[in-house]
Amino acid sequence: MAEWVVEHGIGEQRALLLDGDRVLAAKLRWPGELHAGQPVKLTLYSKPTGASRGVARDAGGTEVLVDKLPAGLSEGMSFDAVITRAAIAETGRLKRPQARHASAGTATPDGSADIFERGNTLRRFAPGLWEEVWDAAASGEVSFPGGSLLFSVTPAMTVVDIDGDLPSRELALAAVPALARALPMFDLGGSIGIDFPTLEAKADRKAVDSALEDAFADWPHERTAMNGFGFVHIVARLDGPSLLHRFASSRVGMAARMALRRAEMVEGPGATLLSVHPALKAKLTPEWFAELERRTGRPTRVETNPGLAIEAAQAQSVPL
Known part of the structure; x- marks a missing residue:
């Protein structure tokens, strides 16, 4: 029977639908993003007179397109909503996340339908x-x-x-x-x-x-x-960016997270040496490195190599 398995990586969560060792489907989520099915508290920012759609903002200031707004809801009022589509970045523009007013027949999720919540969490996917x-x-x-x-x-x-x-x-x-x-x-x-x-x-x-x-x-x-x-x-159905969209709009971000995953998989004594293209180094935050060292229990060193492709970061164990 096919089963969803989840790997909580540094800077992202990964999910695979597996039938034995065969991948049937995959999903990816980055922390801090509004995702489909997520309940949110929003404040209405603008709504044309008589319209059922408008723009709202969450507590962090993210603008959300909202559908099925009640007629009595006016600008400045807060309300409950459920995200129906995550934001999708495209070349030259950003499609804002979309939501629906919670009273419009969209049930507030309890986590049972969220693959990242109900999937079987693994420390690490099987190799490959x-x-x-x-x-x-x-x-x-x-x-x-x-x-x-x-x-x-x-x-x-x-x-x-x-x-x-x-x-x-x-x-x-x-x-x-x-x-x-x-x-x-x-x-x-x-x-x-x-x-x-x-x-x-x-x-x-x-x-x-x-x-x-x-x-x-x-x-x-x-x-x-x-x-x-x-x-x-x-x-x-489109409820968020595909892996292809991620690469099209955030290729360096995808590569940086994969570089950390490779570093996390290094075993043996010593320190971890992570070799990356120069474009990746600025994307690797101190918080991510701290989490990497917490998980591996070993120090990390970073060197840049312009001869490496952005996607080809390398990680190995070196003496302290």
């Missing part, structure tokens, strides 16, 4: 599991026999290009199982466009549609049939 997900999201590429999926995050949608050496029909059908695995693995939602090879025969397009129907039967979404140019549009 998180690395597999992280590396795929970092590269934006998922390989399958005969081809690969190439993911691109845009403000309008996430686009998936299918590339490979197989004949068009075989390539399209071979891509379907990889797609069905990749979308939940990246925690991807919202508007997703899939660019299959162009299939001229209607029967071939129907075969791909049927394969998609079977592959995504247990994943809530809406989907168009493949058009004559090989394009399929999928819309799924």
Whole structure:
């Protein structure tokens, strides 16, 4: 039976849905972010006359778009709400978190539906599991026999290009199982466009549609049939940034947290030497280093190496 497992890292929480040693889905949360399902106390900041939507602020000053506001609620009044979508950073802009007034049929969660609360907490995932997900999201590429999926995050949608050496029909059908695995693995939602090879025969397009129907039967979404140019549009629930969005907007932040994870995994006597690209060093806060040393019980040294890729931080044990 598939099970959610959680790893509380430094600067982030990670969750994997596992069936044995196979990753079925992944999620990521950074501390301090408002997340979907979270109850919050907000103060209404602005609301057009007669509108049911407005802008509110939480105690920390974060602006939240709120829906289903009661008619009698006026600016300056406080109220209870539930976050329905976390903030999503995009190139050049930030989509503010969204919420719904607590009286509008959105139940205040008790934690039972929160994967990070109800998942089985582990000290550390089995070797390679998180690395597999992280590396795929970092590269934006998922390989399958005969081809690969190439993911691109845009403000309008996430686009998936299918590339490979197989004949068009075989390539399209071979891509379907990889797609069905990749979308939940990246925690991807919202508007997703899939660019299959162009299939001229209607029967071939129907075969791909049927394969998609079977592959995504247990994943809530809406989907168009493949058009004559090989394009399929999928819309799924979006409640926060996917791993792909994280890399698109906060690549250095993702790499810094992974560097700390690698340092935390170092064993043996001595100190931990963490080698990072110079861009990462400014992202590694004193609080994070203090937590790293508390967890490992060993001092940490940091050296910068401009020859390292941002994603390729290295950690090893060295003499004190």
